Amino acid sequence: TMAGFTGGDVYQEEFDPKAFLEYFNFGTNALGDECVIFALKHFCSLKGDTLIDIGTGPTIHQLLSACECFENIITSEYVDRNRQELEMWLKKEPGAFDWSPVVKYVCELEGNRDKWAEKEAKLRKAIKQVLKCDVHKSNPVDPVVLPQADCLISVECFEASCADLDAYRAALKNVSSLLKLGGHLVLCGDLGCSFYMVGTKRFSCLVLREEFLREAKAFRGPHSILRTRAHCNPDTSLQNRYSPYPVWGEGILFNFFCIF
């Protein structure tokens, strides 16, 4: 509901990157791993020169395969602390999150199990900018003006930052201005999820349905892919034990991945 909507101010004040990164402690949570693996497998198929990631958060999992094809990656994020956390990893500062288990897994998927250190170096080199971003602005990276990119990617950002479907459509439109004609927009997230936890703090999530994504797809043209996958056991006791996000808004969670 609107009343429970957690907007930009709440993010800026209360989104704790360290707590969020707990979801990416690979190997400690079976269902969390499943979520990440679903997305990682799909990210493998992207290609182009320039890629912009919208609402990067403190994470890099979404960029690990892309850095093999995209020489220029620009990340963008609303929360200052998330950008700082990412900078820590980029600069290999002490206390930076250890992404190596996830990186190793991606290398395995790509058939280069031993290349993980090279991949980390490649990604650090590919990420050219870490920008402030607000999807509600007509130029989300204002005051920076970017050349249009070949590919935009956004993982669980619009549903986190938009109070309703109209706001989601408007944000998609804003962000599309950063994309070349004929470029690809890649969205990844969960269907039917109404909130998620970051540490002990609850953040609202706009409930998405497959029909809505199919409609959004229609406005980007015919070259689209939408894949969804039922991802966790509807048994809530199991979910409470294993879900990466402690309790889901609905019984079953579906991951989605789409390329527009």
Ligand SMILES: C[S@@+](CC[C@H](N)C(=O)[O-])C[C@H]1O[C@@H](n2cnc3c(N)ncnc32)[C@H](O)[C@@H]1O
């Ligand atoms: C669920 S997190 C996803 C982070 C990352 N993309 C991932 O997949 O792990 C949602 C992200 O959206 C960001 N966000 C919230 N409001 C935003 C806004 N108005 N513009 C851009 N990003 C926003 C949050 O700060 C947070 O990093």
